[in-house]
Amino acid sequence: MNTDNLQEIQKEESVDIKALFYRFYHYWYFFAITIFITLIIAFLFNKYTKPVYKVDTTVLVKDDKSKMDPQALLGFGISNTQQNLENEIGILKSYSLTHRTIKDLDFDVSYFEEENFIKKELYQNAPFEVLMDTNHPQLVGLEFRINFTPDGDFTLEAEGQELVLYDFANDKALDEKVPYISFSKSYKLNDVVNEEFFKFKVYLTENFIPKDMKGKVYSFQFNSVESLVEKFRGIEIEPINREASIVKISMEANNAPKAVDFLNELTHQYLQSGLEKKNQIAINTIKFINSELKGITDSLQYVERNLEEFRTKHEIMDLDFQAQQIFEYMEELQNQKAELIVKSKYYRNLKEYLARRDEADEIVVPSSIGIEDPTVNQLVMELTDLYMQRAEYMLTSTGKSPLVISINRKIRDMKDALIENINNLIQTSQIGIADINERINELTRRISNLPENQRELITIERKYKLNEALYTFLLEKRSEAQITKASNLPDNEIVDTAREGGAATVAPKKSLNYLIALIIGLIIPVVYIYGKDYFNDKIVERKDVENITSLPIIGHIIHTNKESKIVVAESPKSSIAESFRSVRTNLQYYAQGKEKQIVLVTSDMVVAGKTFISINLASIFAQYDKKTLLLGFDLRKPKIYQDFGLSNTEGISSYLINKSTMDDIIQTSPIENLDIIMAGPVPPNPAELIASNRTAEFFDEIKKRYDYVVIDTPPVGLVTDAFLLMKYTDVNMFVVRQNYTHKKVFGSIIKDVEKRKIPNVGILVNDVKLTRDSYGYGYGYGYGYGYGYGYGYGYGYGYGYGYYTDDKDEQRQGFWSKLFR
Numbered sequence: 001m002n003t004d005n006l007q008e009i010q011k012e013e014s015v016d017i018k019a020l021f022y023r024f025y026h027y028w029y030f031f032a033i034t035i036f037i038t039l040i041i042a043f044l045f046n047k048y049t050k051p052v053y054k055v056d057t058t059v060l061v062k063d064d065k066s067k068m069d070p071q072a073l074l075g076f077g078i079s080n081t082q083q084n085l086e087n088e089i090g091i092l093k094s095y096s097l098t099h100r101t102i103k104d105l106d107f108d109v110s111y112f113e114e115e116n117f118i119k120k121e122l123y124q125n126a127p128f129e130v131l132m133d134t135n136h137p138q139l140v141g142l143e144f145r146i147n148f149t150p151d152g153d154f155t156l157e158a159e160g161q162e163l164v165l166y167d168f169a170n171d172k173a174l175d176e177k178v179p180y181i182s183f184s185k186s187y188k189l190n191d192v193v194n195e196e197f198f199k200f201k202v203y204l205t206e207n208f209i210p211k212d213m214k215g216k217v218y219s220f221q222f223n224s225v226e227s228l229v230e231k232f233r234g235i236e237i238e239p240i241n242r243e244a245s246i247v248k249i250s251m252e253a254n255n256a257p258k259a260v261d262f263l264n265e266l267t268h269q270y271l272q273s274g275l276e277k278k279n280q281i282a283i284n285t286i287k288f289i290n291s292e293l294k295g296i297t298d299s300l301q302y303v304e305r306n307l308e309e310f311r312t313k314h315e316i317m318d319l320d321f322q323a324q325q326i327f328e329y330m331e332e333l334q335n336q337k338a339e340l341i342v343k344s345k346y347y348r349n350l351k352e353y354l355a356r357r358d359e360a361d362e363i364v365v366p367s368s369i370g371i372e373d374p375t376v377n378q379l380v381m382e383l384t385d386l387y388m389q390r391a392e393y394m395l396t397s398t399g400k401s402p403l404v405i406s407i408n409r410k411i412r413d414m415k416d417a418l419i420e421n422i423n424n425l426i427q428t429s430q431i432g433i434a435d436i437n438e439r440i441n442e443l444t445r446r447i448s449n450l451p452e453n454q455r456e457l458i459t460i461e462r463k464y465k466l467n468e469a470l471y472t473f474l475l476e477k478r479s480e481a482q483i484t485k486a487s488n489l490p491d492n493e494i495v496d497t498a499r500e501g502g503a504a505t506v507a508p509k510k511s512l513n514y515l516i517a518l519i520i521g522l523i524i525p526v527v528y529i530y531g532k533d534y535f536n537d538k539i540v541e542r543k544d545v546e547n548i549t550s551l552p553i554i555g556h557i558i559h560t561n562k563e564s565k566i567v568v569a570e571s572p573k574s575s576i577a578e579s580f581r582s583v584r585t586n587l588q589y590y591a592q593g594k595e596k597q598i599v600l601v602t603s604d605m606v607v608a609g610k611t612f613i614s615i616n617l618a619s620i621f622a623q624y625d626k627k628t629l630l631l632g633f634d635l636r637k638p639k640i641y642q643d644f645g646l647s648n649t650e651g652i653s654s655y656l657i658n659k660s661t662m663d664d665i666i667q668t669s670p671i672e673n674l675d676i677i678m679a680g681p682v683p684p685n686p687a688e689l690i691a692s693n694r695t696a697e698f699f700d701e702i703k704k705r706y707d708y709v710v711i712d713t714p715p716v717g718l719v720t721d722a723f724l725l726m727k728y729t730d731v732n733m734f735v736v737r738q739n740y741t742h743k744k745v746f747g748s749i750i751k752d753v754e755k756r757k758i759p760n761v762g763i764l765v766n767d768v769k770l771t772r773d774s775y776g777y778g779y780g781y782g783y784g785y786g787y788g789y790g791y792g793y794g795y796g797y798g799y800g801y802g803y804y805t806d807d808k809d810e811q812r813q814g815f816w817s818k819l820f821r
Contacts, residue, residue: 027525027529030525030528031521031522031525034521034522034524034525035517035518035521035522036521037521038517038518038520038521038524039514039517039518039521041517042513042514042516042517043514045508045513046508046510046513046514047118048117048118049507049508050118050119050120050254051254051505051507051508052252052253052254052505052506052507052508053252053253053254053255053256053259053503053504053505053506054250054251054252054503054504054505054506055250055251055253055256055259055260055263055498055499055500055502055503056248056249056250056251056263056498056502057248057249057250057263057264057267057494057496057497057498058240058246058247058248058249058494058495058496059092059246059247059249059267059270059492059493059494059495060245060246060492060493060494060495061084061085061088061245061246061247061492062245062491062492062493084245085239085245085247088247088492089237089247091270091273092235092237092247092249092266092270093233093235093237095229095233097266097269097270097273098229098232098233098266099225099229100269100273101232101262101265101266101269102225102228102229102232103171103225104265104269105261105262105265107223107228107258107262108132108168108222108223109129109130109132109220109221109222109223110220110221110223111123111126111128111130111218111219111220112143112218112219112220112221113126113216113217113218114216114217114218114219115215115216115217116215120254120255121254121255121258123255123257123258124257125207126205126207126218126220127148127204127205127207127208127209127213127218128146128148128154128202128203128204128205128208128218129202129203129204129205130200130201130202130203130220131200131201131202131203132168132198132199132200132222133199133200133201134168134169135169136194136198136199137165137166137167137174137176137197137198138165138166138168138197138198138199138200138222139160139163139164139165139166139178139181139197139198139222140163140164140165140166140173140221140222140223140224140227141160141163141164141221141222141223141224141227142158142160142163142181142198142221142222143158143160143219143220143221144156144157144158144219144220144221145157145158145217145218145219146202146218146219146220147217147218148208148210148213148218150210151189153186153187153188153189154186154187154189154202155184155185155186155187156183156184156185156186156187156193157183157184158181158182158183158184159181159182159183160178160180160181161178161179161180161181162177162178162179162180163177163178163181163197164177164178164224165177165178165197166222166224171225173224173226178197181197183195187202189202189204198222232251232262234251234252235249235250235251235263235266236249236250236251237249237250246495249263249266249267251263252506252507256500256503257500259498259503260498260499260500260503263498264497264498267494267497268494270492271490271492271493271494272490274490274491274492275488275489275490277388278488278490278491279485279488282481282482282484282485282488283485285477285478285481286478286481286482286485288346288349289474289477289478289481290478292342292345292470292474293471293474293475293478296467296470296471296474297471299467300464300467300468300471303463303464303467304464306463333436333439333440334440334465334466334469335465335469336432336436337433337436337437337440337466338466338469338470338473339469339473340429340432340433340436341433341470342470342473342474343425343429344426344429344430344433347422347425347426347429348426350380350418350422351419351422351423351426354415354418354419354422355419373421373425375421376418376421376422376425379414379417379418379421380418382414383411383414383415383418386407386410386411386414387411389407390404390407390408390411537742537743537744538738538739538740538741538742538743539736539737539738539739539740539741539742539743539746539765540738540739542765544743545736545763545765548743548746548747548750549747549750549751549754549763550754551734551750551753551754551761551762551763552590552762552763553762553763553764553765554583554586554587554590554731554733554762554763554764555579555582555583555586555764555765556579556764556765556766556768557576557579557580557583557609557613557616557764557765557766557767557768558575558576558579558767558768558769559576559738559767559768559769560574560576562574562576565611565612565615565616565643566615566616566619566643566644566671567616568580568616568619568620568623569616569619569623569670569671572623576616577616577620580616580617580619580620581620583617583620583764584617584620584621584624587599587731590731590760590762591730591731591760594730595707596703596706596707596708597707597708597709597730597731598699598703598708598709598711598728598729598730598731599617599708599709599710599711599729599730599731599732599733600711600713600722600725600726600729600731600732600733601613601614601617601710601711601712601713601733601735601764602713602714602715602716602722602732602733602734602735603715603716603717603734603735603736603737603741604715604716604717604734604736604741604742604745604746604749604750605715605717605718605741605742605745606715606718607737607740608715608735608736608737608740608741608766609735609737609766609767610712610713610715610735611634611639611640611643611712612766613733613735613764613766614630614640614710614711614712615630615640615643615712617710618630618674618708618710619671619674621674621707621708621710622671622672622673622674623671623673625673626673626707626708627673627675627705627706627707627708628673628674628675628706628707628708628709628710629666629674629675629676629677629702629705629706629708629709629710630669630674630675630676630677630710630712631652631676631677631702631709631710631711631712632651632652632676632677632678632679632712633652633679633690633711633712633713633714633721633725634679634712634713634714634721635652635653635679635680635682635683635686635689635690635714635721636682636686636714636719636721637682637714638651638678638679638680638682640676640678640679640712641676641678641679644669644670644676646667646669646676646678647667647678648678648679648680648681649680649681650664650665650678650680651665651677651678651679651680651681652665652677652678652679652680652698653679653680653681653682653683653686653689654680654681655677655680655694655698656683656689656690656692656694656695656698657683657689657694658694660680662698662701662702665677665678665680675706686719686721687719687720687721687724690721690724690725691724695724695725695728696728699728711725711729713725716734716749716753717745717749723756723758726758729760730760731760731762732758732759732760732761732762733762733763733764734750734753734761734762734763734764735764735766736763736764736765736766737765737766737767738765738766738767738768738769739767739769740767
């Protein structure tokens, strides 16, 4: 690569960088306005968004090594600690635990305060309290607006549709729904609000201060337990790290104190639930013993009364020595029998329970009532553990889960083995009871030899001792179960309770929102600038033309707001007139110094402004004190006569058909040195007329009469008329219009022109807008349209300002017009 090429590339890169810099620099107002708007939006968002707080608590989940690990047995490779932790997290997230928590909290009524369009919930600091009648159905989800008078009276307003009636006494939604309700009524302070769908009473609290309630709107609503459970189940639970079994329970809410109370109650209920499961064995034992004690207590009292009556009637206090020996042996046998009877009853109850139920809620552990059989005790404990594990897995799985199916199979096998052992134990107990009964019968035969009073006394005391032994045995076992229950502690513990002071504000993040607003405020203009370039398929800048064709650019005509098309003649000192003078100068160099020129003006499509260019270019030649002719060779849609207010009854078409002479069709315009030949009546065959020999004669004649000839032709993108005329011209001017001419259409047509190898073809860019948008487009201020224009605008309002008449028009514009321009 030679030095000249390298310098040329560096120069182009420098121009691109400068253009990019100017483009962004002169969009400063767009950047400023966008950033201002986005910051205002961020400010309003921060001000009117409800704050969201995050509160948390931590719980230590202790590893239960006594539980089986079915996952590990199935080969899932999950440790018992991890499995237990996941199970406990499932319990903490469960519907049942949340429901239990909500039931113990006073969340049935929510209170709200609205001020300056900001609505917030009041919790434990509302100026009033609503006490509902739980025996009356209440509408849940309906917002009651309440307005207080200075003396404490109030007005209630409510409106809603598709509302649910809720029975708070039975904690269930009723089938009846209210399709629509509109309510407004005033009440005294101590009145009971008793309507068809709600009943409650309003009390004022210590927070009721009338002067502080001005400008505020208060409301309240009743909440069903189900809706509260769904709302508060959105908690996050995760271990504090991989190695620890301490979990952090956190939740986000608009009211931090309310969230704190919920989390603390949730962890309390979680520990209580675990403790209740742990105490379930003792509770079931006590329940079983209490049921047995009812019948034994009645029998014992009855026998005790009979014994007292017999002793009083027969004046017998004690047995003699022989009877005493028989009775003591009888008492020992009765104690053994009583113990066997209790065990036998337990076996039968356990067998019936296993056959009837598929859960372990009411199973009594054998050891708790003195049954020391190791096999039965082990089977009952393992069965209870399996039931508990299944309940835990069902919190996070379904009945079709492989783990649950495996546990169900183990439960069935365990129950079969347990029932088989129970049947054997029942048979053994029956054999033991039968043996004791035989020995008791033997003693009874020996008692028959005693005196009658002694026999009756022994019989009564035997019944009494049997019932007393059963009663004492059951009382002893109940006391043991109660002691076990009282000594149990929760397996898990709370490490840190939730605190209102520890609540962190998570939304809105004010600093982050302002930063995002600032970034968006910068991105939007950048996207707009580049998007405008990327999606624009119009000719915008000089480089767009240069990328499509190598044909030279003759000049640029700036935009004008004047309504007249003859702007050069009417405003000779305007900036647009100066741009036409620049084109006239360039044409002199382009035509290589020819004193007489024929200039053809065409375009790719309509609205490019070729007729406007033709009229004003002819006008600028005429001002140069040259005899100039303007030809309206658009035989299909003639328009020039309208702009000059002349006649189109005769023209080129009538001349070409030999209907008119040259002198007949030449018309004098209001502009000195400028004549015009109109297109004339629209012929049926314009192309054939132009291609005729008469056209050559026409041009020979006008060359003799005029110095400059400007031809207005139809667009070459639509018809071929212009191509037929180019052989008579010295310069062929192709007009493109900024922000109107399509790049692809222009490229297609100009390639066709290049293939035809038509000489002296140049590009004229029309309607260039000299605004701040033009910076970097090759058409900005300082481009240099003749003397003074670029100089004056290149340096702002100072050097050369006011040189043109349209500068004064700009000076008369208001501030906002200039800003948005």
